[in-house]
Amino acid sequence: MQDDLQSAVGVIDDDPAVLDSFRFMLEVAGHRVLTFRSALEFLAHTSDLPCCLILDQQMPDLTGLELVARLRSDGIVLPILLVTAWPSPAIVTRAAELGIEGVLEKPPGEGDILSFAAAYL
Amino acid sequence: MSSEGTSTPPYVPPDHARFWLGTLTESADAGFVGADLRGIIITWNPGAERIFGYAPAEILGRPIGVLIPSDKQAEEAASLARIGAGETLRLETERLCKGGRRTPVSLTMAPVLNERGHAIGISVIARDMQRTFLINAENLRREAVLRSILDTVHEALIIIGDDGLIRSFSGTAERLFGYPSEEVIGHDVSVLVSEPHRERQVAYIARYLQTGERHIASIARVVAGQRKDGSTFPMELSVGEIALPGVRQFTVFIRDLSESQDRERRLAELRSELVHVSRLNDLGQMVSTLAHEVAQPLTSLANYLNGSRRLLTAGKAEAAEQALERAAEQASRATRIVQSLRDFVRRGETEKRSEDLRKTIEEASALAMLGIAHKLTLELRVSPDARQAVIDKVQIQQVLFNLIRNAAEAMTGDGMVSITVMRVGEMAEISVADTGPGLGEEVGARLFQPFVTSKPNGMGVGLSVCRTIVEAHGGQIWADPAPLQGALFKFTVPLPAGDSAKTD
Structure with missing residues (x-):
């Protein structure tokens, strides 16, 4: 079980269709996928972390960047790819400050997603 | 003298002449007073009674001196001497009424001659000037009140004739425009209006005169004024008309919107508009x-x-x-x-209508120039075949406001903003050029994307919003390389349907 989780890609997005499509695309590419509907749902699972995280920025309750800030302050480090429809300079700057691996504009390219997942398996 | 040029006087029997004279004397508004050589009053008509208050029985046989105020005795003596020499005098003076009240009168005094040409007395026709004096005094009072109002209010007042020439220029107007009144009175009002507004201003008045409709009178308008030194400022005009028989003039109240006192409030109003x-x-x-x-x-x-x-x-x-x-x-x-x-x-x-582009641009430019401290010249040329466009006026004014404001803020010293409207196919193409530093290459390429800015305090939203608006109108917006220097922005909006078939 531990091994399974370690080799899984985590995806957090409040939109079920987006979440389902990421699961489908990544599974077809041969990845194990863990999906979460919100940042809070993910925080409840931090005892078993995925190998890397694809994270939506714009979500109710806790945004992607707010979640990363919380993880960092808790000392939790894992590779993160932030996806957002509106990559403003403020978002990009904040992402860099938090040490996020990459920021992608929605819709992200398949190659970018798969190479990210492959790099951190 | 030829008999053809003159008609023969009708024959009036001598005894009838006194009836005519009698009626004239009785019914005249003026006072008719006759005195003999000793100064004794021998005729006194009802007009004289109305002016001086004496009934004939009270005054006939008394010396005319009872009507002369003591300080006018010397004047009277001099008058009598000249009349005695055969002269007819007209003078404005004062006389005493019954009870000692003084009244202003206008007098015509003439010697009365007998058939041999010898003076036998004097005739005096007296007109009451009391009413005229009161009217004059009232006019003076009103003028003083008006002057004090004009000196107090913030608005400058100018009066222009129906020929467009300045007739009156208030003290506030002198301070506002920097002209002494004598330098502008008699000149065309357009010297006070910044170049792009001149043609329209004159057109307004011409149209008003033709149709008699108050196209401007009820609506305050914002246009760019021009001072003597050439600098411009936003001003709000309220125009009224003075219509008297034979006189047609316009009163124009001018409020300086750049004046700090009014600016904030007016800015807020205009912005909410x-x-x-x-x-x-x-x-x-x-x-x-x-x-x-x-x-x-x-x-x-x-x-x-x-x-x-x-x-x-x-x-x-x-x-x-x-x-x-x-x-x-x-x-x-x-x-x-x-x-x-x-x-x-x-x-x-549903908001889109055929709008006058010149007016749309003038209003937006006047607003965009608010608070711009340095001296800016605004130039506006509208091609006759692109006067109207189908637009949401407020939205397109936002685009214009952004472009003009950007241009104005880009220039730190004196400069010029040129706006040109011309027809390109089915569209009106509006270009806004400035003489500022121009666009950096890096910024130029990503200009219309949100959050891209070269301004120290800019948000970088303005131009992307401009693009959203222009594209919602079916037009395009872009930056062209400026021919000489500065930045050159262009955008297109649709001409009215059917306008494309028209040829000029």
């Missing part, structure tokens, strides 16, 4: 929300399709089919968002 700030923010917010909304189904769509392609390559058509169905659902979802956006824009279309 044009909903500039709030609508800019709303639009920016709307664009970002929409981008997110559309990105969601597109993300899903791309993921499903990419996965499906991989499955099909591996020969797993059945597994792919289910994913493709979901992809189709996401495509529908994106379509619904685009449709609702289209509905939103269509609602906006």
Whole structure:
């Protein structure tokens, strides 16, 4: 079980269709996928972390960047790819400050997603 | 003398002549007073009674001196000497009424001659000037009140004739425009209006004179004024008309919108009229929300399709089919968002009307120049075949406001903003050029993207909003390399339908 989780890609997005499509695309590419509907749902699972995280920025309750800030302050480090429809300079700057691996504009390219997942398996 | 040029006087019997004279004397408004050589009053008509208050029985036989105030005795003596020498005098003076009240009178005094040409007395025709004096005094009082009002109010007042020439120029106007009144009185009012507004200003008055309609009178208008030193400032005009028989003049009250006292309040008013700030923010917010909304189904769509392609390559058509169905659902979802956006824009279309481009630009430019401290010249040329366009006036004024404001803020010293409207195919092309430093290459390439700015305090939203507005009008917006220096922005808006068939 531990091994399974370690080799899984985590995806957090409040939109079920987006979440389902990421699961489908990544599974077809041969990845194990863990999906979460919100940042809070993910925080409840931090005892078993995925190998890397694809994270939506714009979500109710806790945004992607707010979640990363919380993880960092808790000392939790894992590779993160932030996806957002509106990559403003403020978002990009904040992402860099938090040490996020990459920021992608929605819709992200398949190659970018798969190479990210492959790099951190 | 030839008999053809004159008619023969009708014969009046000598005894009839006194009836004519008698009636004339009795019914005249003026006072007729006759005195003999000793100064004794021997005739006194009802007109004299009305003016001086004495009934004939009270005054006949008394010396005329009872009507002369003591300080006018010397004047009277001099008058009598000249009349005695055969002269007829006209003078304005004062006389005493019954009871000692003084009254202003206008007198015609003449010697009365007998058949041999010898003086036998004097005749005096007296006209009461009391009423005239009161009217004059009232006029003086009103003038003093008016002058004190004009010195007190912030508005400058000018009066122009129906020929467009300045007739009166208040003290506030002198301070506002920097001209002493003697330098502008008699000159055309257009010297006070900044270049792009001149033609229109004169056209207003001409139209008013032709139709008699108050096109400008009831509405305050904002235009750019020009001072003696050539600098411009936004001013608000309120025009009224003075219509008296034979006189047609216009009163123009001018409020200086750049004056700090009024500026903040007026700015707030104008801004709320044009909903500039709030609508800019709303639009920016709307664009970002929409981008997110559309990105969601597109993300899903791309993921499903990419996965499906991989499955099909591996020969797993059945597994792919289910994913493709979901992809189709996401495509529908994106379509619904685009449709609702289209509905939103269509609602906006009800606001679009055929508008006068010159007026639209003038109003936006006057607003954009508010608070610009340095000296700016504004130039506006509108091609006759592109006077009207079908636009949401407020939205296009936002675009103009942004472009002109950008231009004005880019220039730190004196400079010029040139706005040109010309027809290009079915569209009116509006270009805004400035003489500022121009656009950096890096900024130039990404100009209309949100959050790109070269301004120290800029948000970088303005031009992306401009693009959203212009594209919602079916037009385009772009930056051209400026021919000499500065920045050159152009955008297009549609001409009225059917206008394209017209040829000038």
